[in-house]
Amino acid sequence: MNFAGIQTYSPKMERIPNIVIFASGSGSNAENIINWSKDRDTYRVKGVFCNRKDAYVLTRAERLGVPAWTFSRKEFKDNTIIYNGEAASLTAVLADLDTDCIVLAGFLLKVPDYLLEAYPERILNIHPALLPSYGGKGMYGDHVHKAVIAAGEKESGITIHLADSQYDHGRILYQARCSVSPEDTPETLFEKVHLLERAYPEVIEKYVNSF
Numbered sequence: 001m002n003f004a005g006i007q008t009y010s011p012k013m014e015r016i017p018n019i020v021i022f023a024s025g026s027g028s029n030a031e032n033i034i035n036w037s038k039d040r041d042t043y044r045v046k047g048v049f050c051n052r053k054d055a056y057v058l059t060r061a062e063r064l065g066v067p068a069w070t071f072s073r074k075e076f077k078d079n080t081i082i083y084n085g086e087a088a089s090l091t092a093v094l095a096d097l098d099t100d101c102i103v104l105a106g107f108l109l110k111v112p113d114y115l116l117e118a119y120p121e122r123i124l125n126i127h128p129a130l131l132p133s134y135g136g137k138g139m140y141g142d143h144v145h146k147a148v149i150a151a152g153e154k155e156s157g158i159t160i161h162l163a164d165s166q167y168d169h170g171r172i173l174y175q176a177r178c179s180v181s182p183e184d185t186p187e188t189l190f191e192k193v194h195l196l197e198r199a200y201p202e203v204i205e206k207y208v209n210s211f
């Protein structure tokens with residue numbers, strides 16, 4: 001695995017690292033990340049946070065037995081959340097869950113500064129293209145694959161990186177590539193990229209056990 005900066009799996013923490021997942025949509029990556037942790041116990045998923053009450057990731061979380069909470073865009077920006085029926089700050093909730101690392105999995109809001117400061121180099125993101133190309137505001141899902149095809153690219157792939165104050169930006173931890181042919185449509189390219197996204201749990205596992 002081409003994993004820049006972290007060569008070996010060497011647990012240093014006294015306990016199994018805890019992660020939380022932030023997601024906005026279907027949650028297929030969230031499901032892979034949760035299932036991986038159940039099979040191996042090399043990290044624990046303490047919760048799912050979502051900015052859309054109708055997102056399918058909430059159904060998946062319930063089915064998988066992982067607690068989930070929602071917040072609005074404004075609540076997220078203002079560091080507030082309703083947690084177990086009471087208003088709280090999101091950072092206090094994350095601390096209450098003993099969160100070591102935040103994993104963005106199809107999460108479409110920009111990460112606010114207060115969260116970047118609370119979790120420096122501890123927020124991971126996955127993007128369905130080879131950053132630094134085809135990232136930024138509005139570049140998600142099919143928009144990415146359409147742009148890659150329209151530009152006549154021969155390759156696309158995935159990027160897993162540390163989040164910073166810009167969309168789809170920050171130190172790259174891992175990339176994987178797939179070919180793009182003239183016959184590809186956004187749907188077929190999505191399928192190829194989606195297969196590559198299965199690497200996310202392993203990259204998370206290595207990263208959180210390198211602290």
Ligand code: GAR
Pocket residue numbers: 023024025026027028029030105106107126127128139140141168197
């Ligand atoms: C994934 O393809 C992920 O790479 C992408 O959203 C999808 C979420 O799917 N993320 C971005 O585009 C971030 N800019 P999922 O909800 O089924 O995991």
